[in-house]
Amino acid sequence: MKLVSVDKLEPGLVVSENIYTLDDRLVLPKGTILDDKDIERIRAHSLYNIFVEDEKKPVVPKQETAASDTSSSMSYAEKLRNTEEFIKFKQHIEEHADKLEESFRLLANDSMPLDIDKLTEPVYHLFVEAGGTAGIFDMLHNLRDNSDEVYMHSLNVSLISNTLATWMRLPEEKIRLATAAGLLHDIGKVLVSPELLGKNKQLTPYEQKKMDEHVIKGYELVKDKDISIHIKNAILMHHERRDGSGFPFHIKNDQIDEIASIVAVADVYDSYTACTNYRKSICPFYVIQQFENEGLDKYDPNTILTFLSNIVNTFIANRVMLSNGLTGEIIFVNPDHLARPVVKCGEQYIDLNKNKGLDIVALV
């Protein structure tokens, strides 16, 4: 392993430690064989040096691997993206995101009453269009190129919170609360400056502080409204963590509202797996691995375990790219190592739990 200056990077070098931005966001996972695009991405983050392996490896052209498929051997994701259902779902979720933005603005100006049933109605329509809980992640995983970090994100978090509450077998009333709380959790961002929300570079600590104020601003907006206390709490507490590492109050364990805990998991999962103004989406398997590593400290145990054991099953039959450039289909999920399933690449079965040097780097 050696440390190389970012100016001296060349295609074929193999990343030997996960590369993070200064605020701890993943840029590229360990094991990535760098190509020109990856190098561009690292440079865009103003990083100085990274660790790479001593030996270079041949670069596998990532685009070509996916694009070389003929239509008869289209991947699951490609087939899905061509279905009428997906095209409709995409169009509708984008339309609903625009309407949600308008509603949040009206709510912030006090020019519209806060009617939870009316506001969440589109979420239930989207569920029906996606074919229910089973289909919703198929849709969301294929909508990862949209960088709307507020309104599309709010709809996604609402859909995921609903699904998670359903997986937890919570009573209908709580499922509805989780759905509404997911939709409204970031309402305070309507009061954050558009320049800050649209900034295509990493935020400075001062800007991050301003951004973090969205939880208090959101709570202020709804605190006197006639809605459930759990929705208000979810707005205020969705960035709190059980180990006290969250914000704004660093509260711990059961001080965090049950519905806020559900929204927290849905929020983190959606934020990481979507692309933002300044980084590409992060592979869900990396996020699952992170949840497996530190999830029990930070999130409600029942919530995170239910999420993990169910989410991985939504990837069966999906095609993924491995860090060595091969693509294959997930055919079996190992219940003890959820982020390391068995992948079938051509005739070869690769058990990632036995091949620790290989990781899933993308859904294709």
Ligand SMILES: [Fe+2]
């Ligand atoms: Fe938030």
Ligand SMILES: [Fe+2]
């Ligand atoms: Fe959020």
